[in-house]
């Protein structure tokens with residue numbers, strides 16, 4: 518055992534016996550403590566514990582160091598290291614993208630919904646995320662067919678009324694409206710779907726949402742959260758922020774396009790993927806070139822100087838050849 522531990526150190530304990538003997542001061546002083554057992558690895562960072570199970574190659578630890586060096590968050594680097602396979606080395610690209618080689622997140626089973634969530638289209642296309650029912654109506658009038666009501670800081674009665682109005686408007690336009698966070702009100706209004714963040718997974722009743730027939734979209738910010746999200750068999754998974762955003766303080770640095778392309782490969786034919794964060798018309802073609810089926814946008818519509826023009830341009834980005842020959 519080392520004599521002194523610094524804030525950037527990662528302590529590795531082999532077997533749970535080592536872990537039991539480790540001084541509790543290690544856990545608080547170090548950046549992280551990795552406990553390696555036969556079938557599982559647990560990473561403790563502060564008060565968070567990430568536990569993974571599954572097969573891993575002999576050089577997973579070297580791979581872990583390499584993925585940390587690529588600036589992945591420690592729990593994401595650990596997922597990638599777990600999925601690292603030496604038999605891929607001969608291939609052009611050894612980056613892990615085969616979901617079956619990825620580990621399983623331990624400790625989620627009690628949260629699982631027994632009923633799968635209703636599906637939504639693989640290509641959700643342009644997906645504006647807006648703050649109130651007024652915005653929903655304006656976008657529906659412009660032909661937007663997938664959107665989200667993300668109303669913050671409204672008291673209950675106002676929120677209930679906004680959700681009801683937005684859901685009714687979406688229904689009249691045959692559009693797919695997701696409600697952010699407020700899953701009970703979304704069920705009450707019979708919305709198309711609900712969008713939840715990772716922290717909501719412990720408090721929302723997923724079974725009730727599934728039983729009510731609503732679709733579920735889940736936020737993720739990296740590999741570990743993607744494994745967590747996919748465990749729940751949601752209707753789509755959102756990944757972000759792809760680019761820097763001023764709309765929301767993000768828990769991780771922007772993912773960028775190359776990571777987005779890898780996430781697309783990982784979840785291909787498993788679950789629809791939505792990219793979010795800093796997306797506007799200027800970068801949309803690059804985002805779609807990764808193969809992602811949907812781009813969620815806030816400022817690209819809410820801060821557009823000409824809303825109609827912005828929506829038409831974004832829609833065109835999804836269907837560049839639509840309208841040709843007419």
Ligand SMILES: Cc1ncc(COP(=O)(O)OP(=O)(O)O)c(N)n1
Pocket residue numbers: 646665667697698712713714715734735736737755756757765791793813
């Ligand atoms: C499509 C989409 N992706 C991500 C988010 C962010 O949701 P969440 O993590 O719940 O954070 P808040 O939106 O509640 O700030 C989203 N809303 N939509």
Ligand SMILES: Cc1ncsc1CCOP(=O)(O)O
Pocket residue numbers: 757758761762763764765793794795796813814815816817
């Ligand atoms: C809500 C949210 N979740 C991840 S990024 C983001 C904000 C996206 O906003 P913008 O499109 O303005 O960058």
